[in-house]
Amino acid sequence: MTILATRTARPAAASRRRFWTRRTRRAGLNLLGLLVALVTLFPIFWMVSTAFKPDTEWYSLTPHPLPAHPTLSNFSTVIDGSVIGLPYWNFLKNSLFVTVVAVVASSLIALLAAIAVARFRFRFRTTYLIMLLIVQMLPQQALVIALFIDFRSLNLLDSLVGLILVYTAFALPVTIWMLRNFVAAVPRELEEAAALDGAGPVRIFRKILLPLVAPGLVATSVFAFIFAYNEFIFALTFLGTDSAKFTLPIYVQYFYGRNGAQWGPIMAASTLFTVPVMVFFLFVQRRLAAGLVAGAVKG
């Protein structure tokens, strides 16, 4: 009897103890997660917070996390262009033009290449794929010297067209590398059935492959978008003298270089440049995690 009682009592106590240790462990882990999130978020938070602070609050002996008297004056300084002489929209327009054209061009060209690599076995296929891996890793600050000389003789300096060309080419390896998985995932049988029904390659592409690959096209174009929207070295070198042609990264850097202590407007400009990318990134985040390591993506 007593033996039975102790036998049942012991596991109960142990499981209760385990329950509590599990709860404290869980709380500890959540706390740690929260800490990581807060530390990670802080620089971004500080940028946005400074952007809303009036100039009397930029510097203070004890920094306050939130603006005491929030203001939009920093943003209006940036947007009406009273510091640089050109409004923010001018640079946003340049950036969007370059980025959108480069993304569309590289996505289409990459789709063709992805079909070749995913659907055909041919000589040099492996060579081509390895070439893509290597090309991604070439340092842009080295290539920019030769491209500067080439573009100068082609009259492509101080021109957004030159940037579009470079961004399209440099976005290709990652885009092809990721797209080929999406193309390979489309069942071949669908295409074969359509071919049996008498559809030609163009029709098969338009009616079957393209609609099925479209979501993948969106996911991979994110990387081309991020690359082109954020790119610094080429824009810095090619757009050197013509500030009206600046893209947003160069604009933000130039703004900062010119207005060393005007942290409110600088952070406002930086916020206006950064927030769209972040919204975009969060929007597509779920699709990003898969297949990142192989055919890696520059962060």
Next chain:
Amino acid sequence: MVRTDYGQPGSVSSPAGLPSGHGPPLTFRQWIRRHRVAPYLLLLPSLALIAALVLWPTAQIGMLSFQNYGLPQLAGAAPSTWIGFSNYSQILHDPEFWLSFRLSVISAAIMVPLTLMVGTLVGLLLARLGRKMATFVSSVAVLAWATPAVSASVIFVWLATPDGGVLDWLLTKLPHWLGGGAHWAGFSWTNAALPAYALVTLLVVWTGFPFIAVSVLAGLRTIPSELHESARVDGAGSWRIFWQVTYPLMRPIFQLLFLLSVIWDFAVFTQVYIIIGELGQRDEYNLGIYEYATAFQLPPAYGLASAAAFILTIILLIITVGYVRASVKEGALT
């Protein structure tokens, strides 16, 4: 070039088909099928762009590095001359080159392990968190990753400003035994190489760890949970489980992440350019900045810079070979 290969001009623009010169009439489509050129045609646009804008410039760097090429040659006022290895010997005898080289190597040697460590720890944490919390933390991490290098650099300069920056304020509030104290007030992070690169390292870890964390998390999901459970039942602690179960199973992923981090961190440019204040302070150059400044600061020396650029490229290519081999072993080409 494509047309002469076909021997039938016009066929490109009219896929409906024109008779070919020899034998039975072939439509363009039949010709493609017979000679199996479809994949090559599909690759042509991408190959042309990459060849013209990536491969050719790389070759040009190699050629320029053996030439005397400066402003007169750029303007066409003087012909460029082949000068053998003298660009290289000039670079290799420049103490500033070695200073920048050393800064690149040392900073990468610190950034890479630090980023990998923080990223792995956060990845392991994410795997243990509940669903909601994990989504929250990884979303925040993705924000850091998505922050453009230019914005991130400007933000970090602002955080570390000597007058009114949060970083110095925080360090003055830190207890003495943690190295804090009043001597941090007004400390300038960008005026000397050591603090400047400490700041760059902080920035690189901040933007770099989310990618590692997400990749490690994805890798952890591929490990059957029974392995961890049975190890825990056998009484192994977290530390031992990581090194004896998790790490060996995920070694290929870690290898790829390591090589990628080395390639990226060795060639870090934008962050350094902004944090050291453009090209002002020569003793704070890393290899990439040194090479860029040689090319684009007056007087421009494109040939000389190409020699440095080629050295940088070769170093990165050597690491890339390891990366490609690891990727191929992982089955990346199938």
